[in-house]
Amino acid sequence: MVDLSVDLGGGHRLPNPLMTASGCAANGKELHRFFDVSDLGAFVTKSVMADPRSGRGTPRMAETASGMLNSIGLQGPGIEAFVDEDLPWLQSVGARVMPSIAGSSSTEYAHVAATLRASRAFDAVVGVEVNISCPNVANRGLVFACDPMASAKVIALVREQLPRDIPVFAKLSPDVTDITAIAAACVKAGAEGLTMINTLLGMVIDTDLMRPQLGGVTGGLSGPGIRPVAVRAIWQVRQAMFEGRIPTVPIIGVGGVRTGRDALEMVAAGASAIQVGTVVFNDPSAPVRVLRELCELLEAKGYDRFTDAVAVAHGR
Amino acid sequence: MTGQATDRALRGRVTQEVAEVIATRRVGAYQHITLVAPGVAELARPGQFIALAVGGESSGTLLRRSFSIHRVSPSGTYGGTVEIVVSAVGAGTRWIVDRVPHDTIDVVGPLGKAFPLPTEPVACVLVGGGYGSAPLFWLAGELRERGCHVEMVLGAASEDRLFGVVEARRSCDGVTVTTDDGSAGHRGWVSDVLPDIIDRTNAGVVYGCGPMGMLESITRVAEAHGAVAQVAVEESMACGIGVCMTCVMPVVGSDGRTRMVRSCVEGPVFRGDRVRWDAFDGGHARVPDDCVGAPKVGGH
Numbered sequence: 333m334v335d336l337s338v339d340l341g342g343g344h345r346l347p348n349p350l351m352t353a354s355g356c357a358a359n360g361k362e363l364h365r366f367f368d369v370s371d372l373g374a375f376v377t378k379s380v381m382a383d384p385r386s387g388r389g390t391p392r393m394a395e396t397a398s399g400m401l402n403s404i405g406l407q408g409p410g411i412e413a414f415v416d417e418d419l420p421w422l423q424s425v426g427a428r429v430m431p432s433i434a435g436s437s438s439t440e441y442a443h444v445a446a447t448l449r450a451s452r453a454f455d456a457v458v459g460v461e462v463n464i465s466c467p468n469v470a471n472r473g474l475v476f477a478c479d480p481m482a483s484a485k486v487i488a489l490v491r492e493q494l495p496r497d498i499p500v501f502a503k504l505s506p507d508v509t510d511i512t513a514i515a516a517a518c519v520k521a522g523a524e525g526l527t528m529i530n531t532l533l534g535m536v537i538d539t540d541l542m543r544p545q546l547g548g549v550t551g552g553l554s555g556p557g558i559r560p561v562a563v564r565a566i567w568q569v570r571q572a573m574f575e576g577r578i579p580t581v582p583i584i585g586v587g588g589v590r591t592g593r594d595a596l597e598m599v600a601a602g603a604s605a606i607q608v609g610t611v612v613f614n615d616p617s618a619p620v621r622v623l624r625e626l627c628e629l630l631e632a633k634g635y636d637r638f639t640d641a642v643a644v645a646h647g648r
Numbered sequence: 649m650t651g652q653a654t655d656r657a658l659r660g661r662v663t664q665e666v667a668e669v670i671a672t673r674r675v676g677a678y679q680h681i682t683l684v685a686p687g688v689a690e691l692a693r694p695g696q697f698i699a700l701a702v703g704g705e706s707s708g709t710l711l712r713r714s715f716s717i718h719r720v721s722p723s724g725t726y727g728g729t730v731e732i733v734v735s736a737v738g739a740g741t742r743w744i745v746d747r748v749p750h751d752t753i754d755v756v757g758p759l760g761k762a763f764p765l766p767t768e769p770v771a772c773v774l775v776g777g778g779y780g781s782a783p784l785f786w787l788a789g790e791l792r793e794r795g796c797h798v799e800m801v802l803g804a805a806s807e808d809r810l811f812g813v814v815e816a817r818r819s820c821d822g823v824t825v826t827t828d829d830g831s832a833g834h835r836g837w838v839s840d841v842l843p844d845i846i847d848r849t850n851a852g853v854v855y856g857c858g859p860m861g862m863l864e865s866i867t868r869v870a871e872a873h874g875a876v877a878q879v880a881v882e883e884s885m886a887c888g889i890g891v892c893m894t895c896v897m898p899v900v901g902s903d904g905r906t907r908m909v910r911s912c913v914e915g916p917v918f919r920g921d922r923v924r925w926d927a928f929d930g931g932h933a934r935v936p937d938d939c940v941g942a943p944k945v946g947g948h
């Protein structure tokens with residue numbers, strides 16, 4: 333039997349490296365109808381902001397080759413409802429939770445993190461993922477994740493709010509010229525890990541109506557079609573860690589994972605954990621299926637420990 | 649426990665199974681498909697839907713396609729079966745109607761909320777637009793079992809787009825047909841004939857399933873004639889199981905406040921007077937300004 337456990341920081345040893353992806357699993361109850369969410373290494377929740385948000389109008393999706401575009405606009409109940417209802421529920425079923433937090437200003441991120449920390453179910457939290465792919469109102473709506481300074485500021489403020497044994501993961505956008513520069517800024521600012529990648533900005537035009545198909549005009553591209561971009565991003569950042577340009581921290585790989593093979597590909601590129609997002613829409617129990625397939629593959633390849641396979645493709 | 653539904657399926661009231669196609673036949677412009685899906689058959693109620701995967705395990709078409717459940721037979725010769733009525737409009741539905749007996753399709757369901765049934769035996773009018781009539785015959789049977797007088801109105805653009813006229817005559821106390829082009833029944837829309845039927849039968853509930861525009865007019869007519877409308881909507885859905893937030897629409901809650909709610913879990917059946925029809929416009933739904941969490945002027 334392969335040892336699948338992994339430590340992503342803070343001394344929280346996860347039983348396995350499989351996670352949900354933020355925004356592709358809601359906050360647990362819906363998927364718990366298909367599999368036990370405590371079977372996952374961690375459950376990553378939908379990015380939550382300070383206040384309730386309606387999100388954008390519809391249509392909010394367009395199907396693409398091996399994927400989809402979405403323009404949800406971070407619909408959510410706000411952090412108060414999250415800590416009152418969602419987090420305690422996840423704790424009650426024994427899930428290890430990685431809440432994803434968002435904001436439209438660095439102080440909003442800090443406020444959300446502080447509210448989370450003060451909550452009664454905080455014991456269930458094994459890490460916090462910071463979704464920095466949000467428009468920064470203070471900078472004409474430029475996404476934080478596209479600016480190393482803005483990203484670093486958000487991470488530093490969030491880091492201050494959380495206890496040391498809770499690792500902070502910065503979730504990076506692939507829509508940048510040099511992802512290693514943003515990664516370096518986030519780690520320097522205190523991130524103990526990186527999640528890669530968020531969606532790519534895309535657009536579809538409805539040629540019957542000759543207008544943009546999404547109500548929000550542009551949207552985030554996800555699904556198996558973007559997997560090579562995710563593998564590349566993980567590879568580049570891991571390479572920069574090997575070269576000493578970025579301190580070595582764990583990377584959580586996400587983007588188009590559909591099978592155990594896809595997960596293994598990301599692991600070989602440098603990921604220490606894997607999230608399954610859009611593929612859940614195709615197969616609601618995909619996260620546990622991918623885990624099973626990954627385990628079988630590792631076993632077939634003769635690995636005793638999952639962690640031995642991390643980043644092995646480098647230097648080969 | 650009967651059937652093959654797992655413990656988890658019963659707890660979650662939902663299941664995922666690989667279903668074999670055992671029958672498929674052309675009915676006018678549609679394909680009527682019967683699937684062996686015992687788990688779904690055992691759990692489903694009228695108004696719920698199923699989501700089918702398209703094109704096999706490695707298909708590049710990732711998103712499932714949703715279909716109202718036309719009928720279930722929990723203990724057929726082949727094990728429980730589920731029937732759907734499919735209109736081929738794009739690549740996904742074309743793949744589905746091209747399946748032949750013994751092919752398999754991956755099914756998730758039953759999904760969404762069922763039509764609520766009245767506690768008293770009030771008269772009901774069931775209105776179906778095109779394939780929207782598919783879930784109504786099963787509903788009609790359940791209503792009549794409760795002693796309700798049931799009439800059906802079937803409307804479509806043309807005769808070949810009507811579904812189930814013969815079955816309607818068998819399963820209801822009265823049937824009215826309308827077509828836009830007059831190729832069958834009354835020339836015109838369901839909303840032209842609905843007022844008289846509500847008044848004549850003194851109906852308490854109007855159930856509707858069909859295009860959004862039709863559901864809006866059913867709601868208006870029902871309200872004006874003292875009946876409650878229960879409508880099953882059809883919104884673009886990426887997941888069908890409540891995790892993606894793509895299928896939302898503005899609906900007024902019991903506290904009087906509008907929220908963008910998921911039509912796959914809080915619907916697809918909504919009370920018509922709760923839907924913010926004013927926000928819909930040519931395939932778009934706006935977020936009403938008074939919606940909970942609506943963007944403030946100048947952005948969030």
Ligand SMILES: Cc1cc2nc3c(=O)[nH]c(=O)nc-3n(C[C@H](O)[C@H](O)[C@H](O)COP(=O)(O)OP(=O)(O)OC[C@H]3O[C@@H](n4cnc5c(N)ncnc54)[C@H](O)[C@@H]3O)c2cc1C
Nearest residue numbers: 711713714715716733734735737738739740741882883884
């Ligand atoms: C709750 C519900 C019940 C439905 N019941 C039936 C039924 O009983 N019979 C039937 O024939 N059809 C039904 N539909 C509509 C059916 O799901 C769509 O026609 C189908 O998804 C179109 O897929 P496509 O690949 O052929 O078309 P494409 O246009 O190529 O699809 C592209 C994308 O848009 C989505 N999409 C396109 N049209 C619709 C639509 N009308 N509704 C929702 N999503 C859409 C698809 O799911 C897909 O993701 C129902 C839809 C919903 C939401």
Ligand SMILES: Cc1cc2nc3c(=O)[nH]c(=O)nc-3n(C[C@H](O)[C@H](O)[C@H](O)COP(=O)(O)O)c2cc1C
Nearest residue numbers: 353354355379402463529530554555587588609610
């Ligand atoms: C419908 C949808 C909603 C998403 N919402 C969020 C979100 O709230 N926060 C976030 O960090 N990422 C969000 N994402 C991005 C995913 O978490 C993931 O990074 C991306 O989709 C790539 O992975 P995938 O191809 O496995 O989906 C969302 C993606 C989708 C498809």
Ligand code: FES
Nearest residue numbers: 887888892893912
């Ligand atoms: S379709 Fe995904 S939440 Fe409704």
